[in-house]
Amino acid sequence: MDFQLSPRAQELRERLRRFVREEIEPLEPLLAERRRREGHGADWTRWTPAPETEALKAKAREQGLWNLFLPDAQLATGLSHVEYAPLAEEMGRSPLAPEIFNCNAPDTGNMEVLWKYGSPEQKARWLTPLLAGEIRSAFCMTEPEVASSDATNMRATAIADGDEIVINGRKWWSTGIGHPRCAFVIFMGLSDPGAPRHSQHSMVLVPLDTPGVKIERMLTVFNDYDEPYGHGEVSFSNVRVPGTNLIKGLGRGFEIAQGRLGPGRIHHCMRCIGAAERALELMIRRGLSREAFGKPLLQLDGNRERIADLRLAIDQARLLTLYAAWKIDQVGALKALTEISAIKLAAPLALQRVVDEAIQMFGGAGVSEDTPLAAMYANARVMRLADGPDAVHRAMIARVELGKYAPPRHKEPA
Amino acid sequence: MDFQLSPRAQELRERLRRFVREEIEPLEPLLAERRRREGHGADWTRWTPAPETEALKAKAREQGLWNLFLPDAQLATGLSHVEYAPLAEEMGRSPLAPEIFNCNAPDTGNMEVLWKYGSPEQKARWLTPLLAGEIRSAFCMTEPEVASSDATNMRATAIADGDEIVINGRKWWSTGIGHPRCAFVIFMGLSDPGAPRHSQHSMVLVPLDTPGVKIERMLTVFNDYDEPYGHGEVSFSNVRVPGTNLIKGLGRGFEIAQGRLGPGRIHHCMRCIGAAERALELMIRRGLSREAFGKPLLQLDGNRERIADLRLAIDQARLLTLYAAWKIDQVGALKALTEISAIKLAAPLALQRVVDEAIQMFGGAGVSEDTPLAAMYANARVMRLADGPDAVHRAMIARVELGKYAPPRHKEPA
Amino acid sequence: MDFQLSPRAQELRERLRRFVREEIEPLEPLLAERRRREGHGADWTRWTPAPETEALKAKAREQGLWNLFLPDAQLATGLSHVEYAPLAEEMGRSPLAPEIFNCNAPDTGNMEVLWKYGSPEQKARWLTPLLAGEIRSAFCMTEPEVASSDATNMRATAIADGDEIVINGRKWWSTGIGHPRCAFVIFMGLSDPGAPRHSQHSMVLVPLDTPGVKIERMLTVFNDYDEPYGHGEVSFSNVRVPGTNLIKGLGRGFEIAQGRLGPGRIHHCMRCIGAAERALELMIRRGLSREAFGKPLLQLDGNRERIADLRLAIDQARLLTLYAAWKIDQVGALKALTEISAIKLAAPLALQRVVDEAIQMFGGAGVSEDTPLAAMYANARVMRLADGPDAVHRAMIARVELGKYAPPRHKEPA
C-alpha cells in the first residue's frame, strides 16, 4: 500500500484548502440566511442557484480546481483515487463546496457513467455540458414502493419497443432534479424479467422535458428541501426515448450501477471525513472558549477523552478510505467492493458520532441555524442510507469474509 | 417501591390512548402537509394555531383529559407522578398531543411554578387562564453568550429599583414565545451578584407586551421553526415591571428553578418513552411488511436482535422513570435530583437510539416528511440538551455517588 | 408493580448484609491464598471444602439465613422473589457467600425441581439432605458435541427399559460435581425422538456412584477449577437407575427445565447486581485514594462520567430484575420468560462493564490475585453464556415483541 500524495496532488490540496476556507465557508451563513428569508420551500419551480455560488464556480474552473474527481487526464486532471481523496476531504467541509468544483453527486456519478460507458454521441450531448457545469442531472434508481437495498426488487420498467425504449414507473430520492438546469436523468428499470438476475435491468438517458416525466413532489430531508437541488419523487408514464439513449445496451444496468456506485461511495466517505474534521475543529474551538464552573468546557469531565476518541475514529476512517481508494486504483471498483463497503459503513458512522458530540458541546446553538452542525447531523444520518444502508454493506463484508472459509450457500445482497 | 397504577389512572390511560391514536395521530400528516405548503417560516408574526388542534383541545377538556400533569385535586385531577407517567408516555407518541391536553412544555413548568410559588394575585392573573388553555407562556433562562449548563454563568439582570424590577439581557430558546396567544414569560436574571451563590437570581413575570421586550428572531431546530410555538431569541432592554411580578421574592430564582425543572424533566422523559414505543412500532411494522432478498426485512441479519435490544432499552428507561416519579411522589423533586438526572440521561439516549434504528429500517422515507421519524430524531437530539445537557446529569449522578464515600472537595454543577 | 420490601425481608437483608461483609468477605483472601499454595488443580479427587466455610454455613443456618431462595414457608422462609432479590444481591458480593447460605447454584435449581416436581420419596431421599446442606448435587444438561443453546440438539439418552431407565451420553459444565459431598446429578436426556418437540426429553435422578457414571475431567474457567465445586465433563455408559428416579415422568424434561431455569436465571442476575455494586465500590475507593498527576484518579478525565454511567447501568439492571421477580411472583416463571430473558441479557452485561472499568482503575492489581476483580471478570463473562447465551435471550425477547404484530412464521429457540 502506498498512500503518499504526489506533489501535484499536494499542490492542488493546498489551493483547494484555502479556496474552501476563504471563499466558500464564509458564504454559508449568508446563503443560509437568505434561504430562510426568501426560500421557496416545496415550490421547486421557483428555485434558482445563488449568484455567489455561480461566481465561485467560474473562479474554481479558472483556477483548475474543476472536475478533479474524474480520473481522465484529457477531460480533467487525471488524478488517481488516492490523489483525489484528500481533495474530496477538503470539499467535505462545506455542503456548498462540491458543486463549486463540479464534483457534486449525483453529477459526478453520471459523468463517470457516461465517461466509462457512454457512446460518442451520448458523451457529446450529455457529458460535455456536464463537465462544463452548464447542465445538471439526476439519477433515478430508488423506488418508493420497495426496499431498494435489494436492487432486484425494482419495479419500474424500461422496455424496448422497436427503435424506442418505453419507460414506466415511479422513482424517488432523485437528487438534483429540482435544479433549474437539470437537463436529464439516468433512469434504471427492468427490461427483461426473464433474463439472468443481473442482466434484467437497463440504464436509459431521459431528457427531463420528455412527455410523461412528472416531478410529483420534492422530498424533505430533516425538513430541508436542499434547494436548489432537491430530492424528487418522479413518475414516468409511457415515456418514450430513442434506443440510442440506452447506455451500453439492454440488460447492462446492473453492471453499470456497480461501476457507478464504487467511486460514488468513496467520494461520499472522503467528504464525510472532511466534514468530521470540521465538526471536531468547531467542537474544540467551542470547548476552549466557553467556560462553565470556572473552567473551559474542554477541561470538564470526559470532554478531552471524547476528543481523543473522535480523533481516533476520524484517523481510522481516513486510513480505511485511503486503503479503499488505493484498491480501486490498483484493481478497479468492481474488485474493491468489500473495501468500498467497509468504508461506506465506517465513515458515515464516524461522522455521525463526531457531529453528535460536537452538538453536545455547543448546546442549543448546535441544533440551530447558527452552526453548520445541524446540517451535518442530517447529512451524516442520510449517509448511512444513501448508496446502500449500513446493513447492505455489513452483509457484503460478511459475505466476503465467510467466503474465505466456505462456498456461499445462497446469493446475497450486492 | 410501588409503581402500580390506580384504577383511575388506568381508566384515564385507556381513554387517552384511544384519543391520541384515533384523534391526534391521524391529524399529523395533514398539519405537516399544510405547514409545508402554507407555513410562514421565520415570519412568526403570521403564525396561527391550527383550527383542528383547537377543536381537539376543546374536546379533550370536555372529556376531562386536561391538565393531568398538575398534582392538585382541585385545579386538576390530582394525579401523582407515578400515575401521570403512563399518561405522559401516551402523549409522547405525537408532538401534537401534549398541547391538546394542556400538558405541554413550557406551560406545564410555568403553571407548576405559579401553583407552587405564585401569589394569589399572580395565580389569578396568570395561572387561571393558563390552566384554561386561554393563554400561553414562555420561560426565559438560557442565554446565547454563556454556557447555560452552569446557571451561575447567567448574565441577564433583574434589579430591584424602588417598587419596580428592571430587566436587561438577552435570552434564547424561549420556547412558545412565537405563539399568538403567548401572554407572558417567566424571566430569570441576576439580582444580587454579592449574595450567596444560590441566592443571586430572581424569577419575574413579564407580560410579553411590556416595552423593551423584543423577539429578535425565531431559532430553527434542525430546520424546523416549530410553528406556531417557536423558540425565540429575545432581548430585554430596561424592561420595567412592578415588584409584585416577582415570584416569591428577590434571590429565590434558583430554588424555584430546581422545583420547576424536576417535574419538567421527568415529563420530557415520559414522553421520550412514548415516542420510542411509537418508533419501535413503526420500525417493526415496516420490517414485517417490506421484503428484500426474498424475506421480510425483520428476518434479515441482525434486525431481530436490534428489536430485542431496543425493547430492553425502552423497558429499562420506563422503569427508571417510574422509579424517579415514585421518588418525587415520596420525597419531592428537590430530594430526587439524582433520580431525575439519571432518567434525564437515560431516556433521551434510549429514544435517540430507537429512532436511529427505526430510520435505518425505513430507508429514505425515515428522513423524509412521510414518517414521524425525522421529527422524532430531531426531538431526541434536542432532548439530550434541553433542561441540562447529558454532561450536567452525569456530573450530578457522579457527585452523589462519590458523596457516599467522601466529602466533596469542591462544588460542582447542579 | 410493587417492589416494596416487607419488614421481614428488610430485617433479613440487614443481617445478611452484615454477615457477608463481616464474616465472608474477610475470608476471601485467606482461602484464595491457601488455594494458590495448597490447591490440587485438576486432581479433583483431593478437593475438600474449607473448614472456615463449613463453620460459617453452620452459623448462617443457626441465624435463619438459610435456604432463603425457596418460596416455601414450611421448608424455608417463604420469601417471594421480590423479597429474595435484595438478599441474593447481597450474596452476589462474594463468590463464597451463596453456598454459605445454602443458596448456591446448581443446588438451588435442583432443590426447586425436587420441591416442585419431586415425588415424596424423591423429596425424602434428595431434597431433605440438600436443604440441610448435607449433600451437594449437579445438573447434567449441556453437551460438548452440540450447540446447547438449542435444547433439541441434545444427544444423550434416557430410555425406559422395563422398570429401569438406561442412560447414555456425555455432558459437560456439570457444576458442583467435583464436590466431595456431591451425591447425585439430575440428568436430562432424550427419551423419545418421535414425540412432539417438547415432550421428547426426560429428567432423571442419578446417584453419582451408579456404575457407568464417569467424571472424565474438570474444566477450567479462565484457568480456575473452582475447587471444591468444579465443572465436570461426565460420561454415562449404560447407566441404569430405577424408574422411580424419573422426575414427573417420561417426556416431562422440557417442562421441568423451563420451570427450573426461570428462578435460576433470576438468582444469577440478582447476584450479578451485587457483584457489580461491590466492583463499583472498589473502583471508587481506589479512585479516591490513588493519585496521579497531582489529583485523585477520580478527578482525572472521564472517570467521574464512568461512575455515573455505571451507577445508571446498575440501577437499571436492578429495576429490571425486580420487575422480573415481581412478574414471577404474580404469574409464575413460565409466563415471565421474556422478562427473565431481558434481565438475563442486561444484568451480566452490566456486571461485565462495571468490572471492566473497575479493573482499569486498579491497573495491574485488577487482573491479579490481590483484588476480587479478576474472578468477577471471569464470572461476568461466564454469566453471558450460562443458562443460555445472550443470543438465545435476544431471540426470545424479539420473538415475543414481534408476536405482538404478527403470528410467528416458524418456531424459534425457547
Next chain:
Amino acid sequence: MDFQLSPRAQELRERLRRFVREEIEPLEPLLAERRRREGHGADWTRWTPAPETEALKAKAREQGLWNLFLPDAQLATGLSHVEYAPLAEEMGRSPLAPEIFNCNAPDTGNMEVLWKYGSPEQKARWLTPLLAGEIRSAFCMTEPEVASSDATNMRATAIADGDEIVINGRKWWSTGIGHPRCAFVIFMGLSDPGAPRHSQHSMVLVPLDTPGVKIERMLTVFNDYDEPYGHGEVSFSNVRVPGTNLIKGLGRGFEIAQGRLGPGRIHHCMRCIGAAERALELMIRRGLSREAFGKPLLQLDGNRERIADLRLAIDQARLLTLYAAWKIDQVGALKALTEISAIKLAAPLALQRVVDEAIQMFGGAGVSEDTPLAAMYANARVMRLADGPDAVHRAMIARVELGKYAPPRHKEPA
C-alpha cells in the same frame, strides 16, 4: 504513506506464517495440558522451559527467523517497523510464538535499550547473550504502591554512592523474572528528586543474583502464572551495583523509557491484531460447523453482522498500526508518540471485542482450556493496562489535538 512490504519481508512473512501454524500452534494444547497436570503454580523456583519450545527456538534461529524486531542489519535482519509489523502479527497468533523467534517482551524492549543506549561493555555482557537467546531479562518499572500511569509517582531509588549505585524499593509486574535463565533486570528508579521533572530517574542494569534482590512472589493474571516467565513482585534492599551498570548516565531514565516504550507498544499492537485474526478465524469456523435451530450458527440472527463489524475493527486497527510503524520509521519513536498512543488504545480494544464475540460463539468451550480464547481474553484485558492504561493514551492524543489550537495550560501525562 507507503505500507508496501518489501519482497524480503514478504518472503519472511510466508515462512513465519507456516512456522507458526505448522510448528507452534499444534504445540499449544500439549504444553497447556502438561502445565495443568504438572505445573508448579506459585513455586517459581521449580519452573522450567518446555523442551519443545527450546527445540523450536533452535529451529527458528537456524532458519533466520530470529530477532526480526531489531532494526539493525548487522545484529539482526534490519527490518523497518513497517516490515516487521506483519511478522509480529503472525507471531501474535500464538502466545508461544514470540519467544520462539526471540521476539518476546520484555526481552525485545531490553535489547532495544541496550542496542540504542548501552555501552560497548554493557552490550557485550548483556545484549549479545540476549540476542543469542541464551539468557532472559526483566524490566522493573511499575510499583505496587503508586499509580504507575504517572511515572513521576515512582518511589524506588537509584542513588549514586561513590562508584556504585544503591538501589532500594519495590517493583511488580516484572515480567519474565521467573524464568530460570533470567539473568538481570533493568531497574528504573529516582536518582535526584531535585532535578527537572524528566531528569530525575535513572536506569540501571542489575544482575538478578545481586545481594538484596528478592523475588517476593509471582503474580497471577486471571489465575495464570504464565510459567515459566511469570510476573514478579520484587524487593530491592540496599542493592549495590557498579556505576558502569548505569545506562547512559544518571537522570536519563525518562528519555530511555520513552525510546523503549514506543517500539514495545507497537509490537504489542501488532501481536494483538494477529491474535484478533486468529480469534475471528476460530469464531467463523465454529459458526459454520455448529448448528442450532436447523442452521449453522452463523446464519442465525446478528452473527454475520458481527463478523462484518469485527473484520472492520481488525482492518482499521491494522491500518492504524501500519501508519504508526511508518511514522516511527520516518521520524523515530519519540516523534510518533501520538500515533503510538492511538494504536495502543485501538488495537487492544479491537482484540478484546473480537475475542469476546468469539467466546460467545463457542459457549462454554470458549472460557475453558479447550480453545486459546480464554488466554486471549485475559491477554486482551491485560493489554489495555500494560505499557500505559487506555486513559494515559487518550490523554496523550487529546493533548496533542488540543495543542493544535492553544498552548497547553498545564503539563499532563506522558
